[in-house]
Amino acid sequence: MDKLRVKISGYGGQGIILSSYIVGKAVSIYDGKSATMTQAYGPEARGGACSSQVVIDKGQVDYPLVDSAEVLVALSQEGYDKFFHILNKGGVLFYDKDLVTELKDHTDVVEKAIPATRIAENMGKKIVANIVMLGYVTAQTKFVTPKAMEAAIRGSVPQKYVDLNIKAFTTGYKYKKE
Amino acid sequence: MIKKSKLRGEFFMQGDIACAEGAIAAGCRFFGGYPITPASEIAERMAYRLPLVDGAFIQYEDEIASMAGIIGASWAGAKPMTATSGPGISLMNENIGLGMMMETPCVVINVQRGSPSTGLPTSWGQADMMQARWGSHGDYGSISLSPNSPQEFFDLTIVAFNYAEKYRLPVFVVTDAVVGHMTEKVVIPPVEELDIIDRKYTNKKPADYRPYDPDDDLIPPFAKAGDGYRYHSTGLTHDERGYPVMSEECQRRCAKRLVDKIKKNADDIIITEEHDIEDADVVVVSYGISSRTVIPAMEKAKEKGVKVGFLRLVTVWPFPEKQIRELSKQIKGFVVVELNLGQVVLEVERCAAKHAETKLVGHPGGGMHKMDDIVNAILEVANEQ
Known part of the structure; x- marks a missing residue:
């Protein structure tokens, strides 16, 4: 696929913006493709609905916004409810199976569930749930290489949390359905 | 850090x-x-x-x-x-x-x-x-x-x-x-x-220096503050010394140079980006973020058989009058894509009026143009008799 649009949604404090930043950086700095990241910029606060988006292209990214997406990552029920309609036919929905519990009757999208927050909690830090999810998304979609993602994570999180985040990524990457 | x-x-x-x-x-x-x-x-x-x-x-x-x-x-x-x-x-x-x-x-x-x-x-x-x-x-x-x-x-x-x-x-x-x-x-x-340009300073002696005495390029050289040069600068109409002079003659010299120094150097200042202009029937004109919806719209219009080009204004002011005038003689019309209800389109219209049609695809902001609106405008201009 030459062009891919990714929407990541959840609530403020989950690292939704950072997730898109890491994906965009991995793709554009380490994988040699183009990426444009934009974020919903409103009166969002911790706990409120929050979303970010990345457009990935082999060539230049022209139109930078995401009106419809090939990949939707939902880390909250509200995030799912708000954005499931932008997912294209044949698109992939990634969701945290403990946080998104009421799914519409999808017939034309691929659903991929992972208990990202629970896994992160078991690692001792709930805040790396987004990175667990990114690991899973990386393994299941292949639009970005794990090597690039690791490099982007290393450059984007505080130094003392690098190891934890890499571990979170690897755990998500290796996740198999329960 | x-x-x-x-x-x-x-x-x-x-x-x-x-x-x-x-x-x-x-x-x-x-x-x-x-x-x-x-x-x-x-x-x-x-x-x-x-x-x-x-x-x-x-x-x-x-x-x-x-x-x-x-x-x-x-x-x-x-x-x-x-x-x-x-x-x-x-x-x-x-x-x-x-x-x-x-x-x-x-x-x-x-x-x-x-x-x-x-x-x-x-x-x-x-x-x-x-x-x-x-x-x-x-x-x-x-x-x-x-x-x-x-x-x-x-x-x-x-x-x-x-x-x-x-x-x-x-x-x-x-x-x-x-x-x-x-x-x-x-x-x-x-x-x-990087190419970095710094302001030009005078090589005249303090006694011979006049702060608003322009060189041939219409730009007066600076003197460094603290180097012993006398200075006067004001928002009032002023002569070469920088002193206020309330005369028609001085006003003409003063205001005209402010306009001319940009007008006469326009070719040096104006930057545009062209895509497929050569044999185009329709040319889309856009700038800034609007311009990023144009390329995919152009591709769509081309699939429908329209010869369409794109002129992106990297500098919007001074306006590339010469370029629009020249183009207007070769094409059917312009489509101007901007996130307002008609501003730069007025300049395109002014320069193209004699020879080519101009059509606005405007948008009040807060969202982006629908790609189909741009495509349809291109088709309309292309198909006009």
């Missing part, structure tokens, strides 16, 4: 941050401003970065003082910048006129949001384009650059400083909230690889 005073390399960087880094690379060492969405990140970055390069950051009480502050800093020899959005430009316009009249090099960034008035603070538009050209009262030539990506926001901020120093005036970079808040790859070359 950034340890190095000057950045180089590849970054995944937000537009506003890239603008601040472009300013630092161009030699900007003074920022005076008042934060406003969606330009706040520029001030934030400058507040952090300037002390690392021995520069100064001042947050003023408002935009009126900010503009006055950068004019003062420029006269002290610094390359200064301010950054704001439409509401801030409205407040700065009186002092922007002073900067034009005193011929003060400085850079004014406008990250446009939805307007008029406070409008849509967190969303975007391109409805300040005429304000950038005619915002302050009076006749003066002016320059506005319009980047459509973080990389270009970096690059054009440097160009803006170069033009400001070369032509001695406040230069605008007029972008929008999408570009300001968008994050993309930005390549920052080593400083020594």
Whole structure:
């Protein structure tokens, strides 16, 4: 696929913006493709609905916004409810199976569930749930290489949390359905 | 944390941050401003970065003082910048006129949001384009650059400083909230690889120097503050000494040179980007963020058999009159795509009137053009008898 649009949604404090930043950086700095990241910029606060988006292209990214997406990552029920309609036919929905519990009757999208927050909690830090999810998304979609993602994570999180985040990524990457 | 005073390399960087880094690379060492969405990140970055390069950051009480502050800093020899959005430009316009009249090099960034008035603070538009050209009262030539990506926001901020120093005036970079808040790859070359222009200083002795006596290029050279040169500069109509002279003759000389120094150097200033212009029947004209919807729309129109080209205005002011006039003789018509209800389209119409049709695809901001609206406009112009 030459062009891919990714929407990541959840609530403020989950690292939704950072997730898109890491994906965009991995793709554009380490994988040699183009990426444009934009974020919903409103009166969002911790706990409120929050979303970010990345457009990935082999060539230049022209139109930078995401009106419809090939990949939707939902880390909250509200995030799912708000954005499931932008997912294209044949698109992939990634969701945290403990946080998104009421799914519409999808017939034309691929659903991929992972208990990202629970896994992160078991690692001792709930805040790396987004990175667990990114690991899973990386393994299941292949639009970005794990090597690039690791490099982007290393450059984007505080130094003392690098190891934890890499571990979170690897755990998500290796996740198999329960 | 950034340890190095000057950045180089590849970054995944937000537009506003890239603008601040472009300013630092161009030699900007003074920022005076008042934060406003969606330009706040520029001030934030400058507040952090300037002390690392021995520069100064001042947050003023408002935009009126900010503009006055950068004019003062420029006269002290610094390359200064301010950054704001439409509401801030409205407040700065009186002092922007002073900067034009005193011929003060400085850079004014406008990250446009939805307007008029406070409008849509967190969303975007391109409805300040005429304000950038005619915002302050009076006749003066002016320059506005319009980047459509973080990389270009970096690059054009440097160009803006170069033009400001070369032509001695406040230069605008007029972008929008999408570009300001968008994050993309930005390549920052080593400083020594950048083309940096600094203002010209006189080689005359203090006794022979007159501060507003222009060279053949219509630009008067500066004298360094503190070097013993006598100076007088004012917003009043002035002669070559800088002294107020209330005569028709002096007004003609003074105002005419402010217009001519840009008009006569337009070929040197104007930057455009052309795609498939040569055998086009329809040419789309756009700038800034709007221009990024044009390429996919063009591809669609081409699939329907239309010969369509694209002229992107990297500088919007001075307007590329010559280029539009020439093109209008070869094509059926222009389609102008902008996030306002008709501003730059007026200039295209004016220059194309005799030979080609002009059609606006406008949008009030807060969203983006539908690609089909652009495609349909291209088809309509192409199919007109």
